Amino acid sequence: MKTKQLSGATILLSFVILLASGGCKNEKQAEGTDKLLYDMAKETTGFTWYKKSDALLNTTSGSGHSFPFLRTRYNQIAAAKLNDNGQIIAGSTFPEGSVIVKEFHDDSRKLARYAILYKASDNSDADSKGWVWGYINADGTVAQESGKKGSGCNECHNQSGNIDYMLMNKYFP
Numbered sequence: 192m193k194t195k196q197l198s199g200a201t202i203l204l205s206f207v208i209l210l211a212s213g214g215c216k217n218e219k220q221a222e223g224t225d226k227l228l229y230d231m232a233k234e235t236t237g238f239t240w241y242k243k244s245d246a247l248l249n250t251t252s253g254s255g256h257s258f259p260f261l262r263t264r265y266n267q268i269a270a271a272k273l274n275d276n277g278q279i280i281a282g283s284t285f286p287e288g289s290v291i292v293k294e295f296h297d298d299s300r301k302l303a304r305y306a307i308l309y310k311a312s313d314n315s316d317a318d319s320k321g322w323v324w325g326y327i328n329a330d331g332t333v334a335q336e337s338g339k340k341g342s343g344c345n346e347c348h349n350q351s352g353n354i355d356y357m358l359m360n361k362y363f364p
């Protein structure tokens with residue numbers, strides 16, 4: 192009898208713990224392509240900073256991004272399209288495997304979110320230009336799923352002056 196009561200209490204307790212730990216969170220941890228993008232974004236070695244500087248820049252008025260500070264970096268494959276100043280060479284098309292990460296930092300200059308562009312035409316989440324769009328918070332929760340194929344992002348990134356969707360050159364000449 193006592194054992195039975197105890198197990199009932201244990202089940203109830205586990206349920207309460209489960210609710211407290213996961214039940215209150217409505218944001219979902221990255222998985223699948225989002226997890227892949229998140230892991231790539233967290234890696235900083237082998238990246239080159241835009242204009243060769245890791246200084247935080249003020250988000251521009253043309254930006255669709257709501258954080259005050261940003262900085263952008265390119266993996267080794269993407270960096271092949273940067274000139275000696277660390278800016279994108281006009282007319283470039285980025286090669287397969289390119290990873291471009293924009294870090295957003297909040298008011299206290301703490302890393303808050305990654306915006307990621309990954310050139311992988313054969314990925315099922317790639318858009319018609321072969322880019323996979325990631326929008327993932329620093330804690331690994333997803334801000335916009337890559338399965339949306341950059342919906343809401345690529346319209347703005349397709350504006351005049353873009354280079355294979357990239358806007359850093361236009362807004363930080």
Ligand code: HEC
Pocket residue numbers: 249250251252253254255256261263291292293306307308324325326335341342343344345347348356357358359360362
């Ligand atoms: C209203 C316009 C707008 C929208 C919408 C927008 N962006 Fe951007 N994005 C910009 C601008 C402008 C920049 C240049 C830096 C800045 O000022 O933020 C930029 C920069 C970037 C960069 C750095 C690479 C580069 O040179 O452009 C990435 C990566 C990026 N955005 C990803 C995204 C993703 C992912 C989304 C959708 C979830 C998105 N953007 C939605 C305007 C936009």
